[in-house]
């Protein structure tokens with residue numbers, strides 16, 4: 084009895100002690116973390132502290148880029164804030180963005196739930212040596228296939244784009260006098276350009292494979308968006324819904340990967356090193372070369388070749404399709420809202436190009452009104468309003484503040500393009516702001532739709548070519564107006580990865596201008 088009581092007392096005492104030890108341990112842990120955060124916060128750029136654990140998440144309303152813009156108005160052009168566990172540093176001054184993004188130390192990408200799923204494959208979300216090698220290789224490869232302002236390759240790219248433009252116009256003409264939703268027609272035409280460069284694949288309009296492909300992309304986008312909360316509050320990862328979303332993402336990615344893999348296998352079967360057809364062939368060539376030289380596949384940094392090729396195709400497709408489609412939709416929306424600007428473009432095209440043919444790249448130098456209209460669309464729509472998030476590769480100082488390695492660095496391109504100190508009446512659609520006193524087109528250094536620095540857009544040249552050829556050929560062939568009885572579509576963007584117009588422009592009928600007759 085005595086022994087039993089002693090044991091009970093001993094157990095109680097031990098429980099008491101372990102509860103106390105646990106309590107002391109947790110308190111010390113919290114204190115250390117609290118001190119760490121305090122030290123970090125004192126050295127960080129100014130910004131709202133928010134609530135413990137949640138940070139500023141409960142105070143977010145509306146579009147994130149507009150929320151950040153409001154914070155920069157309050158705290159200055161370099162701010163920091165917490166969204167859940169993530170430390171966000173926002174830069175809204177173009178000189179600061181440019182100076183920072185020129186540095187090697189700002190070329191990292193943040194480690195998030197999203198990048199974990201990609202397992203370091205591709206180019207957009209990679210960092211370090213793998214990213215650098217991929218970027219250099221892709222830059223060369225894309226130039227070889229016509230992404231260049233010079234040489235015979237440029238003509239090859241122009242022909243490729245123009246054959247899509249011509250088909251696009253044919254599809255529109257066939258719709259005759261019915262209102263047209265441009266979204267799906269643009270989607271096929273723009274996809275065909277990038278898919279041809281990447282893997283010599285083309286889709287026809289109403290192609291079942293393409294519809295499935297787009298469906299998978301849209302579903303994938305929605306699934307990733309539903310993970311966003313766990314991105315900021317990691318404990319949400321342990322909720323039951325999270326793992327089923329991860330499973331759905333894996334299934335979605337598997338189907339996409341299978342589509343790409345079939346194309347890769349097809350390329351392997353028909354590969355001819357003396358005739359490189361597309362970007363996939365250049366990867367296969369690189370693998371063959373490294374095998375023959377016995378150097379291993381340096382370009383792949385020990386990664387699985389097929390998975391890397393799949394992700395590269397996926398990265399370039401998603402970076403290059405939605406961006407151009409949104410830019411063209413915005414362009415048409417702004418023409419609907421500013422019919423006098425549309426007529427100015429059409430008159431210039433009539434005078435310079437004439438009515439017997441469609442515009443060519445070489446006409447661009449003589450089309451300041453058309454070019455400045457496109458630049459103004461890119462400025463005012465800022466389709467990538469927060470650029471792509473960077474991360475410092477090490478703890479680093481910026482403007483006297485200390486940025487830790489894990490911070491997410493957001494370049495607020497939207498604010499740069501809407502800064503009244505840089506642009507006169509930035510909310511007004513005014514293409515002539517890009518034309519100087521001599522009538523020449525000029526782009527100020529604070530015009531940054533493609534970002535700036537070491538990680539700036541890899542597809543800028545292709546984007547400019549495509550937007551010019553589609554937009555000018557379209558306006559040279561058609562007028563745009565809303566169908567009778569309908570109101571003008573809104574100029575408000577939809578929040579998301581890319582800023583898309585909320586309403587998709589529909590045309591009343593294949594119309595009367597120029598070559599459309």
Ligand code: HEM
Pocket residue numbers: 184206207208218398399402403404406407410466467470471472532533534535537538539540541542543545546
């Ligand atoms: C209007 C069209 C486009 C716009 C406005 C645009 C804009 C941007 C921006 C702002 C970035 C982020 C730069 C940074 O991280 O600092 C970016 C990155 C990128 N863009 Fe584009 N882009 C467009 C079209 C394209 C096209 C057609 C391609 C494909 C050929 C492409 C491929 C890429 C790639 C691969 C990156 C990542 C570069 C890297 O991480 O090193 N983009 N783009």
